[in-house]
Amino acid sequence: MGSFEAVDTWTRTGRHLVHALLSHRVPLGGLLPDASCAVFVPGLGLPQYLRPTVDHLTECGVFCVVLDLPGFLARGRHGCPPDVDALGTAVADWVTAHRIPGPLSLMGHSTGAQAALAAAIQLQDSVSRLALVMAGPTFRPEHRKLLRLTAAVPPAYRRESLGELVQTTTLLRNAVGVASVVKSGMRDAPERRLAQLRVPLVLTAGEADTFAPERWLRSLAASAGTTATTVRVLPGSHNNPFTYPVELGDLVMEAVAEVV
Secondary structure, X not given: OOOOOOEEEEEEOOOOEEEEEEOOOOOOOOOOOXXXXXXXXXXXXXXXXXXXXXXXXXXXXXXXXXXXXXXXXOOOOOOOOOOHHHHXXXXXXXXXXXXXXXXXXXXXXXXXXXXXXXXXXXHOOOOOOEEEEEEOOOOOHHHOOHHHHHHHHHHHOOOOXXXXXXXXXXXXXXXXXXXXXXXXXXXXXXXXXXXXXXOOEXXXXXXXXXXXXXXXXXXXXXXXXXXXXXXXXXXXXXXXXXXXXXXXXXXXXXHHHHHO
């Protein structure tokens, strides 16, 4: 399975029990305080497709964490409600519980980008070295209507890999919860929330990602409260964390370096 050890951990944050996959074992009590860390928030709560990007970053010496939120990967009662705001709070609570002072790159993909944004706003006053990466951010205004969103689905995934079918079982087992994540994402307006952000921001998507074309990325960048913004279009389509992990991983490393 590559370099990612996938060490299962369970953290009680006070409000939630959060399952996370870590790239390395850590001492009792939390993460190493000086480690460069990348925390991933998966789209639709389906973590498996992030594995190639995490593998690449782990090989480059970055401590990686994949949060199983809202809790679809492992069976049992854990996680948080399948809602963008609840996801953001759970992510922020997990980071706070592990006392990560930075350098920390918080990377969310798709609906996970919306949740990661909500978390970053909650964390920016307490985490001194924090950067946010929003990859393939959803939902631009025209996609907040179901018919328009449905029409955008086939082209958004036209350059994907059959290997991504590894997450099909998780998707089908949690179809109701996945639908709830989508509905909450469609109600969210990241362009308004971004005005509160003050930490370095990277916006990226695959060149064929019709969910997140470059004009949407640049519109989000213009809405951000931080002046430290980067927009980068990479190869692939919506799920390029699976199909182009080196290119996306290197961009995450740039975000980590920004706050080191």
